[in-house]
Amino acid sequence: MPPRIHDVAKALNLSITTVSRALDGYDDVAPETRQRVIAAAQSMGYTPNRAARQLRRQRTDTLGYILPATEGGFADPFASAFIAGLGDEAAAHNYDLLVSTAAPNSHQEQALYRRWVQGGKVDGIILNHIRLDDRRLDFLTESGVRYVTLDRSPTQTHFIGVEVDVQSGYDDLISHLTTQGHSRIAYIGGPAMLTMEHDRQNAYQNALRAHGITPQPDLITRANLTTEGGYQAAMRLLDLHLPPTAIVCINDLTAFGAMHAVHERGLKVGRDVAVAGFDGIADSAHTQPPLTTLHQPVHEIARQLVQLLLKHLNRQTPDPSHITIRPNLLIRASTGG
Amino acid sequence: MPPRIHDVAKALNLSITTVSRALDGYDDVAPETRQRVIAAAQSMGYTPNRAARQLRRQRTDTLGYILPATEGGFADPFASAFIAGLGDEAAAHNYDLLVSTAAPNSHQEQALYRRWVQGGKVDGIILNHIRLDDRRLDFLTESGVRYVTLDRSPTQTHFIGVEVDVQSGYDDLISHLTTQGHSRIAYIGGPAMLTMEHDRQNAYQNALRAHGITPQPDLITRANLTTEGGYQAAMRLLDLHLPPTAIVCINDLTAFGAMHAVHERGLKVGRDVAVAGFDGIADSAHTQPPLTTLHQPVHEIARQLVQLLLKHLNRQTPDPSHITIRPNLLIRASTGG
DNA sequence: TTGTAGGCGTTATCAA
């Protein structure tokens, strides 16, 4: 049983009021008294009880993040970097991070948000994997809970969050590929309901057109953001009557799988078929061959999201209400050379 | 402002006592009354305030996990699968999961544990990356906070958690390698302070001796569990006067880096130098060549840990106080064939 | 079967 404020007060022959104010830095406490209180609290190992403080202050100093579920919990390097970023920045501001998992659009997901919001477990929420028609956003808005998102929903009028300038990234990438002589450039995306998929596929098509190439439906396919999914989708593409000479993937994991498929068909990645990813996770520098990818600073993005959210919790709307990050094209051997 | 129990009671002309008991499933409530209460709570969207409940019940229904910090938050696929497993199982039992990051042995780490434990933020804690001399365990034991660990510390008298039978795994692996004709088998480990490193390096040496091979100090090196670290460590090994013909790595990421190094030296992984990992993350099936590795079911391990912890919170000690998991050798092309 | 009342540990208002 940890010590209570009461114990500290008794030990010093002071009232709990004084102890509380001394520790919280109010200025109507005698300097000497404050010293004694702080010293005593330190030596007794006193830490305010969070539940009591929450109840009184009507806030939790806790942020929530719901990890988009992945059947069987597959290992996504993006996710851990993202969580680490959220955790680091939250901790830097003395906030805690509550994490849960739930399958998109599931009952559990809905129940989870209810519990968190109506039970007052969190002050604000960070969301990613935003969906084209995302009920979560409506629910949160209705409930008056503040949130920030990575990626912007088309239905979102007041966007607060971080956005990746996918178009500029894909312009760079497609430009690079056409320079290498590619014109049959395929695309492996993610689940259709994600804005991420919508945005990236659009950007891919726009970039193609900007380079005088008409997007071909049979060169556009989808997977599930995993290595295994990328492998299978790439297999399908390579089985086409007229297979692509380059494959652009929605993320690095998908690209890893695509490279494997290319190799298994007896072709050489970079020479016979170019493969590119998106994310720039650390592993991408060490694949065989190293992967050309659009790097986005995941850890930094997560920290920016937390900063935006904290500002949002304090004022009404953070000053720049959203931040745009330009991905950085890393050219490696998987696209020729 | 979400509805309170008071609001529900008023709407039904009942006392808050009755509402509370009806919702909590006490049997001294008239069936009809219970129906009405449940219906009203549902329609009003009532969810008990967590802070108040915690304060009253003196428990939080929250578990804590501190992600071992990684400078810059590099992306570790193990971590996200682990967190997903913790989150899934916790949610299945109506528990929340609090996550934070802190550098091992840092001041922040210590402060974080204090806040969580003494502030009563969590009922129990899950730990991994246990260190040889791990103060966290002493602190938690002293504080009377229940915890479970992945990996067992040598100083731990009452071990509650999950342990991986590394020895049997390395016996299988070394046996496989010697059968392939290897005898100069190197090892790339992790930070020296981790029990994980200690256990795996020991198991590697034991397995070598069991096959009549004397471990050689110059073939044993360490990295930092990342792909980049594995790359550099492997480079050092390949620069030796008498380089190894096989490299055993403490985890898959390290092995990815090692494979890259082998290739960069103009050698072929699997033919000239065998490389093996540990973890069996999804990507390992799709590297070039696919990686031989000791697979451990991360998601399942995480769930078992939560189950053990919850049992520990209810009774004094869970019945089997710990669970041993045998890793499964997946033989792929990175070790020949 | 239902209601009354006290208290979990803090913070904030007010008075001394």
Added chain:
DNA sequence: TTGATAACGCCTACAA
């Protein structure tokens, strides 16, 4: 500058 006191929302002995 300090102290008494009333909430915050909920659960649970105890009384009715």
